[in-house]
Amino acid sequence: MKDLFDQPIDRRGTGSAKWDLMEKLFGVPQEDGLAMWTADSDYPTAPCVRDALQAQVDLGVFGYFSAIGLYTSAVQWWMKERHGWHIEQEWIVPVHGLGNGVAMCLDVYTAPGDHVAIFSPVYHEFAAKIRRADRVVTECPLKREGDRYELDLEDAQARLTGKETMLIWCSPQNPSGRIWTADELRAVAEFAKRNNLMLLSDEVHHDLVYKGETFVPMAVAAPESEDRLITLTAASKTFNIAGQRVGALTISDAGLRQRMEHRLTALDSKPNALGLIMTAAAYSPEGAEWVDAQIAHLEGNRALFDEMVNAIPGLRSMPLQATYLAWVDFSGTGMDFEEVNARVRDIAKIAVSPGPSFGTGGETFLRVNLAAPRATIAEAGSRLQKAFADLQ
Numbered sequence: 001m002k003d004l005f006d007q008p009i010d011r012r013g014t015g016s017a018k019w020d021l022m023e024k025l026f027g028v029p030q031e032d033g034l035a036m037w038t039a040d041s042d043y044p045t046a047p048c049v050r051d052a053l054q055a056q057v058d059l060g061v062f063g064y065f066s067a068i069g070l071y072t073s074a075v076q077w078w079m080k081e082r083h084g085w086h087i088e089q090e091w092i093v094p095v096h097g098l099g100n101g102v103a104m105c106l107d108v109y110t111a112p113g114d115h116v117a118i119f120s121p122v123y124h125e126f127a128a129k130i131r132r133a134d135r136v137v138t139e140c141p142l143k144r145e146g147d148r149y150e151l152d153l154e155d156a157q158a159r160l161t162g163k164e165t166m167l168i169w170c171s172p173q174n175p176s177g178r179i180w181t182a183d184e185l186r187a188v189a190e191f192a193k194r195n196n197l198m199l200l201s202d203e204v205h206h207d208l209v210y211k212g213e214t215f216v217p218m219a220v221a222a223p224e225s226e227d228r229l230i231t232l233t234a235a236s237k238t239f240n241i242a243g244q245r246v247g248a249l250t251i252s253d254a255g256l257r258q259r260m261e262h263r264l265t266a267l268d269s270k271p272n273a274l275g276l277i278m279t280a281a282a283y284s285p286e287g288a289e290w291v292d293a294q295i296a297h298l299e300g301n302r303a304l305f306d307e308m309v310n311a312i313p314g315l316r317s318m319p320l321q322a323t324y325l326a327w328v329d330f331s332g333t334g335m336d337f338e339e340v341n342a343r344v345r346d347i348a349k350i351a352v353s354p355g356p357s358f359g360t361g362g363e364t365f366l367r368v369n370l371a372a373p374r375a376t377i378a379e380a381g382s383r384l385q386k387a388f389a390d391l392q
Contacts, residue, residue: 004043004044004047004290004293005043005293005294005297005373005374006043006297006373006374006375007043007044007373008373008375009042009043009044011035011042012030012031016035016040017038017040018035018037018038018040018042019035022035022037022351025037025351026345026351026352027345027346028345028349028350028351029349032349033349033350033351034348034349034350034351034376034379034380034383035351035369036350036351036352036368036369036370036372036376036380037351037352037353037367037369038353038369039174039205039237039242039323039324039325039369039371040240040242040369040371041240041324041369041371041372042371042372042373042376043240043371043372043373045239045240045241045278045282046239046281046282046286046287046290046291047286047290048281048282048284048286048287048290049239049241049278049281049282049287051281052277052278052280052281053274053277053278053281056274056277062273062274064273065273065276067276068094068276069089070276070277070280071092071094071246071276071277071279071280072089072092072094073089073280074279074280074281074282074283074284075087075089075092075233075248075250075279075283076088076089076092077283077284078283078288079217079233079250081288082207082288083206083215083217083220084220085217085219085220087219087250087252088252090257091250091251091252091257092248092249092250093248093249093250093251093257093260093261093264094246094247094248094249094270094271094276095246095247095248095249095264095269095271096245096246096247096269096270096271096272097234097236097242097245097246097247097271098202098204098232098233098234098236098247099125099129100245100247100269101232101247101248101249102125102126102129102168102200102202102232103129103132103133104249104260104263104264104269105166105198105200105230105249105260106129106130106133106135106166107133107263108259108260108263109165109166109198109230109256109259110133110135110165110166110198111165112133112134112135113134113135113136113163114135114136114163114164114165114166115135115136115137115138115160115161115163115164115165116130116135116136116137116138116164116165116166116167116168117138117139117140117156117160117164117166117167117168117197118130118137118138118139118140118167118168118359119140119141119142119151119156119169119170120139120140120141120142120358120359120360120361120362121141121142121175121176121355121358121359121360121361121362121365122170122173122174122175122358122359123170123174123175123202123358124353124357124358124359126168126170126202127139127359130168136163138159138160138161138164139159139359139360140152140155140156140159141155141359141360141361142361143155144361147316147318147319148176148178148318148319149173149176149178149361151184151187151188153187153188153191156191157191157195160195164195164197165196165197165198166197166198166199166200167188167191167192167195167197167198167199167200168200168202169188169199169200169201169202169218170202171185171201171202171203171206171215171218172203172205172206172208172209172215172321172322172323174205174323174325175325175327175353175355175358175362175365175367176318176327177318177319177320177321177322177323177325177326177327178321178322179209179213179214179215179321179322180216181216182216182220182221185216185218185221185222186221186222188218188222189218189221189222189224189225189229190222192225192228193225193228197228198228198230199218199225199228199229199230200230200232201217201218201219201229201230201231201232202232203215203217203218203231203232203233204232204233204234204236204237204247205237205322205323206233206322207237207238207291208237208238208294208295208298208322208323208324209295209321209322210295210298210299210302210320210321210322211295211299213321213322215322217231218231219231219250219252226252226253227253227256228253228256229251229252229253230249230250230251230256230260231249231250231251232247232248232249232250233247233248233250234246234247234248234279235278235279235282235283237323238282238291238294239278239279239282239287239290239291240371241275241278241279241282244272244274244275244278244279245271245272245275246271246272246275246276246278246279247271297374298324298370298371300374301324301370301371301372301374301377302320302324302326302370304374304377304378304381305317305326305368305370305377305380305381306319306326307381308378308381308382308384308385309326309328309381309384311385311392312384312385312388312391312392313332313333313388313391313392314330314331314332314333314334314335314388314391315328315329315330315332315333315384315388316328316329316332317329324369324370324371325367325368325369325370326367326368326369326370327355327365327367328365328366328367328368329364329365330364330365330366331364333388333391337354337355337356337363337364340364340366341354341366343387343388344366344384344387347383347386347387348380348383348384348386348387349383350368350380350383350384352366352367352368352369353366353367353368353369354366354367355367368380
């Protein structure tokens with residue numbers, strides 16, 4: 001199965017946002033650039049997922065879909081088997097992708113002008129969605145301790161304005177790949193309770209955890225937070241089916257769940273039927289076997305990338321506990337961000353996610369996607385070494 005992850009696939013000209021937009025967004029030429037920015041993998045998804053989709057294509061009918069239980073039962077099984085999290089099917093509210101899920105939570109549980117807290121640096125779309133919803137971002141910087149980020153809840157408390165009604169939490173942490181401990185999760189849940197905040201826990205990368213590491217869902221670490229907690233999960237990152245636009249809001253509190261379901265019904269918002277079918281196929285024993293093989297591949301990619309990048313004086317790839325997103329610090333070069341970005345863009349010709357977009361703490365970083373064939377990782381490492389050859 002490991003050979004699946006090293007199949008070269010040319011995604012240029014296929015409508016891939018990752019590849020077809022890199023010149024427009026980053027100035028990296030499509031013909032010889034490497035797209036390593038958005039969280040989207042460059043190898044085929046699991047055979048069981050493709051087989052389920054092919055069966056539906058062979059049926060040839062794509063009418064209205066009613067078998068939601070096929071999806072919710074698969075989600076229930078996966079969370080129990082892979083994460084030790086026991087949920088009821090009725091708690092699962094399907095949404096049109098997790099981006100839509102975050103936006104819907106802002107719409108349902110906050111009001112225009114409300115402040116929403118985030119711990120930065122963090123996934124840039126949190127702040128973007130907050131602002132697009134006419135809410136205000138309250139940024140609470142994480143504290144960097146060597147090669148990892150730590151919570152500073154005293155500082156975060158001091159930054160609250162009193163207008164906050166929600167906290168959007170990222171676990172595992174994107175962009176650093178940090179896995180939070182159960183004690184840390186309980187501390188965050190207590191912080192949310194103390195400040196009367198709705199707590200959104202985005203756990204979309206929870207399956208991409210490396211050997212020897214343990215991920216704990218917020219709902220497992222802090223079950224007492226169920227009256228304010230919404231957990232966001234999807235097969236999108238794990239199985240690279242984000243284009244199918246399917247995600248799950250798991251809401252154990254009946255009142256909160258009814259509010260969300262009422263709003264979704266009012267908007268006539270439903271997930272994609274093919275995405276539901278593909279996710280149900282993914283969340284299976286066959287899918288689990290494929291995920292284990294993918295993680296083994298990613299471990300090799302992580303090791304190779306870190307070895308090549310950390311050999312460049314002034315560069316430091318922070319050790320990943322989870323996700324396939326390397327968080328590379330260029331502060332040791334003494335260069336400002338624009339010079340670093342120009343070298344990566346114009347010399348290495350790699351499209352990566354700029355650190356400043358992740359908020360305070362990201363000013364000297366670039367985020368690099370490692371979910372690709374091993375040869376791509378080797379090529380990227382070589383290009384970065386050439387781009388910063390004068391430092392060596």
